[in-house]
Amino acid sequence: MKTLTKLFLFAAFALASLSTANAQDKNNPWGVRIGVNAVDTYPVSPDNRPFTGGFINEFFNQRDHWNILPSVSTLYVGRYIGSGFALGVQGSINKIDKLGDAPADDLAYYAIDGMFSYSLRDLINGEGGWFDPYLGAGGGYVFVGDMPSHGTANGTLGIKFWLSDNINLDFSSTYKHAFEDHYTKHMQHVVGVGFVFGGTDTDGDGIYDKDDECPETPGVAEFNGCPDTDGDGIKDSEDACPEVAGLPEFNGCPDTDGDGIADNEDACPEVAGPAATNGCPDADGDGVNDSEDECPNEAGPAANNGCPYADRDGDGVLDKDDKCPDVAGTAANDGCPGVDASVLETLNGEAGRILFDTDKATIRTSSYETLDRIAEIVKQYPNAQFEVEGHADSRASNAYNMDLSERRAQSVVDYLTSKEGVNGSQLSIKAYGEEQPIAPNTTAAGMQLNRRVKLTLK
CATH class of the missing domain: 3.30.1330.60 (OmpA-like domain)
Structure with a gap:
């Protein structure tokens, strides 16, 4: 049990040191598990008492029936195939000091097994999730004491608890069926810590290159790994102002003064103004920006710097058109007095x-x-x-x-x-x-x- 405690402590340490994401899948195709195994011959067919006692009989009687080597005693290496399936190989060592209720003389136990496994994780949780039961089937070879090696057909039921998206605690029970009666049918239980790896994340944004639309530029999951530098919900490639948070209606650019003109097109982005003057204020509405209008509160043409034209003689003909600007005249006579x-x-x-x-x-x-x-x-x-x-x-x-x-x-x-x-x-x-x-x-x-x-x- 001390070994199991060490495994849990190791898992906690690994969880604290890892922050990237994905279970064993197309991004992290390789998986490794190290752990402790227990061999139990009792809860199998009742044809060889006292070594066996009937299928699943006293399945959890660890004290009387389980053979546990107090050290890391199993290693699994597997690769994800696709659609929830993985193929792996497991090696185990142990010492058998009891066969069911009968004592044994520390028989050496070695096993090498191959297994196809299928994860039910996505079926239960949708994509991802911490709860990951799985089924396995395969075969292997067992070496026990001086007995000849023999093949087994294996069926496995297991469950993984994902502590992060790269590390899990793995509990499994495998029934190993020997086809010859004089060979030992048995259960093998494993508790281990599993790791997945092998994904490539060039830009280090936690999104693997296979799923990253911008694999060389750090980004966010919302945009499949592409950046949104200003965090305004518009990815940089579609953001006209990628470094300043803005609004969708302005293609990601802000409208600081709220005049309906984006700052990048607004000649006066901090003071509201109409579109006719490129967002700058025009108090008298003459089409000349207040900053350039010499008469900002009195409408006048741009040609006269926003000021109305003078009519010094008051004859209704502006000085600019009045050929006699200091003498009242008539419009018909270009501002000059008529000949009486x-x-x-x-x-x-x-x-x-x-x-x-x-x-x-x-x-x-x-x-x-x-x-x-x-x-x-x-x-x-x-x-x-x-x-x-x-x-x-x-x-x-x-x-x-x-x-x-x-x-x-x-x-x-x-x-x-x-x-x-x-x-x-x-x-x-x-x-x-x-x-x-x-x-x-x-x-x-x-x-x-x-x-x-x-x-x-x-």
Whole structure:
């Protein structure tokens, strides 16, 4: 019994030192058991008394019938075949000092046995579990004292208690049937500690390579050995942010500010904002991030850094579009004031009195004062366009008069643009020659009126 105690202590030590997993199966195909065996000839057929006493009679009478060698006396080595089956070989030694109720003279006992075994573990528990009964069948050879060696047919009933997934306590009873009557039929009981090994776990994650989809990278059983570095339940190969715990709807990435935009796509991951501004806040809703908006509480275009455009003159035309930003005007006139009726009267009156001598394009000095007033009008309305009309009387040919009237109009333009602030782009020339007389060309006075330049508003 001291030997059995030592076996249990050894098993406890092994359990404390092992942490990996699997019973004897495809991952850990090799199994070894060391233990103590007991030989008992009594509970078999009653045909050879006092050596035997009937099948299973006094089966547990250890004191009177069992032969136990007080040391490790049995060794089993087996390999998993598949589907719960294993094939193994067991060697045993013992000393027989009693055959049933009859004494014996310390007969040497040797046995070598082969056995097919079938585990009921998965049938009872589902896959795995600590409770592992098994059945075995096979045959062997026995050597007892001076008797000739003889073969036996064996049947085994056993149970293993898995202390971890690599170590177990194994209890078994085997009936060994000798076919010749003068040979000894007997029971052999074994108590041992079993170990399984042989699985390969390259990455050391407790999942053997055969079942590990990522055999060279430590992982978790949930993903068949593949890693989930951030522990968010999404394996790294499908996780867009494998080192930061996230949410399935964002492919494993977090949404720290809860704005519905994953941090890896959020330009402001710690401050909630709309998708239109890539997750950054936009208080005034103008599409410009607050961090870039010079007017974060007042909507304005991005072209103006998020600020509304100014309208200094308050005419409803923004300064950026207002050609007269400091003078109120109309939208139709690009923000500049329109030319009112009094100005038109001035143009139609005074500007029609710029007169010229016969066959001359030189402005009379008497018209300078009129032209100076016209220059002020042009400067007052920088957005207005004026047409300078040149006219002639009917003397000379029409072609000549066209050229003369054009030169007269040009002399007026030259005079006006010589004044500071007058923009020549506001003035255009139109030559009419003798086509639009305002008086008969039959008198000197009429022809004088027809030799003129007039400004009109376009």
